[in-house]
Amino acid sequence: MVTYGQNRIYFDCNATTPILEESCKAAICSMQRVYGNPSSTHMAGAEAKLILERSRQFASDVLNANPNEIFFTSGATEAIQIGVLSCLQSIADNPIYKELNNSKKILVASTEHKAVSSAVEHWSKVLKLNIPIVVLEVNTNGIIKYEHLAEHAKDTLLLCTMAVNNETGVIQDLKKIEGIIRKEKHHIYWLVDCVQALGKIDLDFKHISIDYASFSAHKIHAPKGIGFLYLREGAPRCPLIVGGGQEQGIRSGTENLPGIAALGVVLEMLSERKKGMTVQALRTENELESFRSMLVNALKKAFPTIEFNADFKDSVSTTLNFSIFGISSKELMNVFDAAGVSVSGGSACNSKSVSHSHVLTAMKLPEWKLASAIRLSFGFATKKEEILAGSEAILSAGKALRNTCLNLSCNIENNSYEIISPDDELHGVIQIDFQNANSWLLIDKYSKNCIIIDPTYESIERIINIIKCRDFNVCAVLDTHSHADHDSARKNILLALNLPDNAQEPLGWPLESNEFLNFPSQYWKIKRLKTPGHTLDSVSYLVYKISDQNEPIFAFVGDTILSGGLGRTDFGISGINQFYTTLQNLNLVLAEKTILCSAHDYSNNFATVWGVEKRNNQLLQKVLNPFRVMSFEEFSSEKKILDSQITSQSQHGQIVCGMIDSYEIKDAKLPILDHAKLLADNYFVIDIRERAESLLFKDWNFIGLEERPTNIPKSQIVNLIINLVHNEYEYCNKKIALVCSTGNRSLFIAKSLRRIGFESVWSLNGGFAFSRLKNDEQQ
Secondary structure (H helix, E strand, O other): OOOOOOOOEEOEOOOOOOOOHHHHHHHHHHHHOOOOOOOOOOHHHHHHHHHHHHHHHHHHHHHOOOHHHEEEEOOHHHHHHHHHHHHHHHHHHOHHHHHOHHHOEEEEEOOOOHHHHHHHHHHHHHOOOOOOEEEEOEOOOOOEOHHHHHHHHOOEEEEEEEOEOOOOOEEOOHHHHHHHHOOOOOOOEEEEEOOOOOOOOOOOHHHOOOOEEEEEHHHOOOOOOOEEEEEOOOOOOOOOEOOOOOHHHOEOOOOOHHHHHHHHHHHHHHHHHHOOOOOOOOOOHHHHHHHHHHHHHHHHHHOOOOEEOOOHHHEOOOEEEEEOOOOOHHHHHHHHHHOOEEOEOOOOOOOOOOOOOHHHHHOOOOHHHHHHOEEEEOOOOOOHHHHHHHHHHHHHHHHHHHHOOOOOOOOHHHOOOOOOOHHHOOOEEEEEEEOOEEEEEEEEOOOOEEEEEOOOHHHHHHHHHHHHHHOOEEEEEEOOOOOOOOOOOHHHHHHHOOOOOOEOOOOOOEOOOOOEOOOOOOOEEEEEEEOOOOOOOOEEEEEEEOOEOOOOOEEEEEOOEEOOEEEOOOOOOOOHHHHHHHHHHHHHHOOOOOEEEEOEOOOOOOOEEHHHHHHHOHHHHHHHOOOOOOOHHHHHHHHHHHHHHHOOOEEOOEEOOEOOOOOOOOHHHOOEEOHHHHHHOOEEEEEOOOHHHHHHOOOHHHHOOOOOOEEOOHHHHHHHHHHHHOOOOHHHHOEEEEEOOOOHHHHHHHHHHHHOOOOOEEEEOOHHHHHHHHHHHHO
8 A cells, every 4th residue: 555645744635635544444345345336226236325325414414404405426626517507507597587697797706716716607608698707805814895795796696605715714604694695685596615614614504595515525534536515405406417317317427436435434423523422533623723723833933924814713723824925835835845744835726827826816915925825734634743743844944944044034133054064055156036037146155255146126035135144245236237127126135235335337336346346256256248239238247267267157148148049129228239249249258168147037947058059049140150140230130020029928927038948858858767767877866956955855765865965956056057067076977867856846957958968967757756656655
């Protein structure tokens, strides 16, 4: 039996729950011993029918409903479809409502699960109903605005609300809602998503006029693929699946008896608990509240300025939604995951389709909370030992973030960090990206000097925390050009660090610096080169080795050169004439191996190389062709065509500042390395996760390592590119295996390195997650 995750703390129960042992046994028993068809009339069928109806009875007991109002489905999504279709079909068939379509409406709460809002839109379209769908607003606590509901109720045909929100745990006052809608002379059909409510709040369907309610087994410690619909007797009904007439004709098809048996066991437990009986496998309400208190205390200690996104008095105790200023949801999830804690950034059902939670957006929370939101959820069967272990892991996550200067909620002045290995020291190029815009730091760990280049507003807190935490001396805050898509945060950085603005011009070049920047360093000298074109004030910062000032080792080029493209020259502050000359001048200064760090990275390439761009960029090739130099007129004509092709493009709603790389590695040639190959060959392993994740992770043996490998975080990958291009480290001539949690981040980096010519770099397929799974299977 696979026991994946047995040594992890699972706090994502609103996505799905671990299955209770009793539930597993019931499913296995039904498959091995009671495998008859419930519709058959022989003894085997009668035994199966008994399990089916017992489960139905337990469901009705928990809901205080009639058994004939319970219909088993494949899950909550199907239950929602049946409820919505049933209601809308009855409206479509009613000649009176056909005449009133334009004056009537459907109300859907703004924090509703996407399964509900999508179902309403879909079936309205299929049935050709021209009924407006109105979004019902919520307040900043996630509670429905009752005045908004009252305003629309007189014209409402169908109302869709939740009992408990899946992202915040907020409880809606169903009695209050009922009081508002039942004042109307006509009946308003009412569908309630009760998926997160079952087992967490008391439900009494005999004393509330809900027409349809959906439930899912896998949210209450039973298997996936089974759920049920409450359909009030007398409410319109229309089957979604027709056939043999099972489930009173509402849901044809042979019932999923193993799933129903497994669900029935949990429903029986909930029924017993509702009657006041002690159920060993389930926690009491007081226990669940104490669990929340333990976790809240740990979170506050680990992240002192944490803010919770729902009021505890209005939410179930099993869901915590919080934000930590300055750290993105993805970063937080990665750190928690490395600490052995599974949490999420919101609904698992829509995490790939939206950038921010629609629930928190509807609550009108500030942007930083949306970007940083985490949902931590446990179940009513979670044990105290898991809560205690989770609390310790949370404290470890907070400590790891402090140690890497990323826990912005700490008191920075007293924020100490511990150097555990050379990997902990910040040195070289640090890349801080936000929606494709790069902010750069160049750090000399020996002199403790650094410069900041192209800071964005979103990077301010991150940069300040790194500077203060490590006590770096900022020699300059520079821009490469006047940005078209965002304002520079240069002056904000200076103000926050209490530094004078001693620049001789708007981009920040200091007064005391002439040809080279005053940047005391054992490694580098920095030279400014005017590179007008993308904007008339564009400059590049060329970085030379102290020991070799003939060729720049890397350069910060703003948006003049992008990975796979050139900066636009059609802005009001651009100069296409100057751009043509700039490209020729750059070719005189840059070496084939000069690494280029751009202000934007639209293709997840991190950085590029001048020689690679000269070989792959067709327009650049033509401009620099020594045998047939492209004239300015030819260049201007072709460049204007390229610029016109990107004017309508946008990334995250922002202006695209240059041509985007179309380079792509085909699936058959993806640089993916399987686990067996890694163990069989001699690879140099590099962990590319951020430092906090690497510090927390202990299970290196899953990939066959006895000790922690070299850690080069994703934010410092440009240093790996520099080392590989200039062959400066012992691993440069070896086969390299990049690893991360799931294999996604490492694959991005491996593809980027392949793009610039490194064929011996691979990504471990599936990362540590797959390696752990294989290890558990073998055991």
